[in-house]
Amino acid sequence: MLEPSLESQRRGGALAFELTVENTGDDPVELSFTDAQRVRVSVYPAGADEDATPLWRSDADRMFAQVMGSETVPAGESRTFDAAWSDPDPGEYYVVAELCCRNRELRAEETVLV
Numbered sequence: 001m002l003e004p005s006l007e008s009q010r011r012g013g014a015l016a017f018e019l020t021v022e023n024t025g026d027d028p029v030e031l032s033f034t035d036a037q038r039v040r041v042s043v044y045p046a047g048a049d050e051d052a053t054p055l056w057r058s059d060a061d062r063m064f065a066q067v068m069g070s071e072t073v074p075a076g077e078s079r080t081f082d083a084a085w086s087d088p089d090p091g092e093y094y095v096v097a098e099l100c101c102r103n104r105e106l107r108a109e110e111t112v113l114v
Contacts, residue, residue: 004020029073037100039083046111
């Protein structure tokens with residue numbers, strides 16, 4: 001069983017996001033990806049829902065190598081995937097991080113103050 005968690009923190013002028021996926025089960029879990037992208041982070045104004053247009057998205061205007069891949073998360077271990085918003089304005093934001101794997105839906109969210 002995989003448990004996702006999200007941590008956001010300031011690093012210099014950027015806002016860094018870490019999506020950690022912990023395997024709390026007894027067996028290893030394989031994550032399959034359709035391309036080189038591993039995580040998508042979307043940032044919304046605080047109080048907005050996901051139907052709103054994000055203020056920033058980690059994969060906007062980016063291209064990813066079209067190569068399939070996989071990662072295994074052994075039992076009792078975790079994997080962390082990261083992204084960073086280089087120059088956020090001060091404010092309160094609603095952040096959604098999603099693992100971009102094809103065989104599981106894993107996401108975490110939080111509200112963060114910059």
